[in-house]
Amino acid sequence: MLDINELFKEEYSVLEEARLAAADATLPADACREKLWSVAKHYQRLIRESYRVISRSDRAERELNRMNEQLQKLAAQLEYEATHDPLTAVFNRSAIINHINKSLTQANVALILLDIDHFKRINDEYGHPTGDRVICALVSRIRRALPESASIGRVGGEEFTILLPEARIEDAMIIASYIHSSLNASPLDVLPQQLVTASFGVSLGMKNSDFENLYSAADAALYTAKKRGRNQVALHEDFFRQAPPVQANIALVR
Template identity: 65%
Template sequence: MIDLHELFREESEVLTRSQDVAAQTTLSAEDYRDALLMLNRHYQRLMRETWRMISRSDRAERELNRVNEQLQQLAQELEYKASHDPLTAVWNRGAIIQRISNTLIHGPAALIILDIDHFKKINDEYGHPMGDRVICGLVSRIQAHCPDAASIGRIGGEEFTVLLPHYRLSDAVIVAGAIHASLNASPLAVLPGQLVTASLGVSYGKPGSDFETLYNNADAALYDAKHHGRNRVFFR
């Protein structure tokens, strides 16, 4: 704890002496002048010290604000990295599962699961860097044909989900059909020499249903699509 008396000890002594001088009526003008000058010098010194303290406080406040801004930015970056896929920038597995579960608490939702057809062959023929570019190109194609309310997630590898809150099954099938048609209409820009197609499964969840049921139904529909030759849309 700061001892204020000790902190301002010298100023207190000067002030006491000045008060003693002021209380006397028999001193010479020179004595009064000396006391006033001493009081003035200490007052100026106190002003300079106060100004330096204020300046240091301002610098410290500015530095603290800068550090707080950096911490907030770092927290946002960490939160983003914890919830997004580093390659495609869509929601990662944990984050999209949580979003699906939260959505079903408040209302119905439809889910699309998309799996790239023969993706291993692309990696084998062109290498994994090209495989990564194909994945990113395909995500861009999905985003171009999804409504603003959709949440796209990467479940793993070449498998993606599209969450459609408050969508009926028939409307979700239309979205899946648009994605499917787009992939068959033209090659991805990163691999112009061939089409990159996908198999899609669609399901619907009522309010209060759970992620596992919604996902398993879409996954079963995806299996049907693959079983019937891939590059098609099935729903359950």
């Protein structure tokens, strides 16, 4: 523990001499002035040292604050990198699964599962860098079609999930159909020479169910969409009566 008396031992000694001198009525004025001057010099030194210590303390505090900010930024960056796909900046597989399971503890959720049609051909014909740009452009177009409450996750190379919390199956069908129409309306800017389309599977998860059941139903619908020619939206038959097809190329999973 820091001993204040030891730290300021010299100053205490000078102050004691000055106190004794002040109490000694017989002490000559010159001697009193000498003691007073000694006190003044030590006081000036004490002020300088105190300022130096305080300055060091301030610098140390600023440095600690700076390091703390850097650590917080690094922690946030690591958290982001652990939960997001590095190419598209959407949730990665583990993060979107956790997000879906958490949402299912609170309410029903709708899930759209989509897979880019013939993506391997794009990679083979134009190269993987172009394929990556296609994925990013497609995600950007999807984002524009989604409400703020929706979340996108990349669960495979060209497979994505769209989580719609507290949504009805009708809402999910409308959104999936809108994205489908958007992709068919015009080519992506990064590949203007051809349309990039996708197949969609739509399902609804009831509160307190889990990701596996919800994903399995959406995946079954997606399989049907692919089997029937791709570039269409499919809905599991459990929900068909709740959400009749909103366009001609919506398939029913049986």
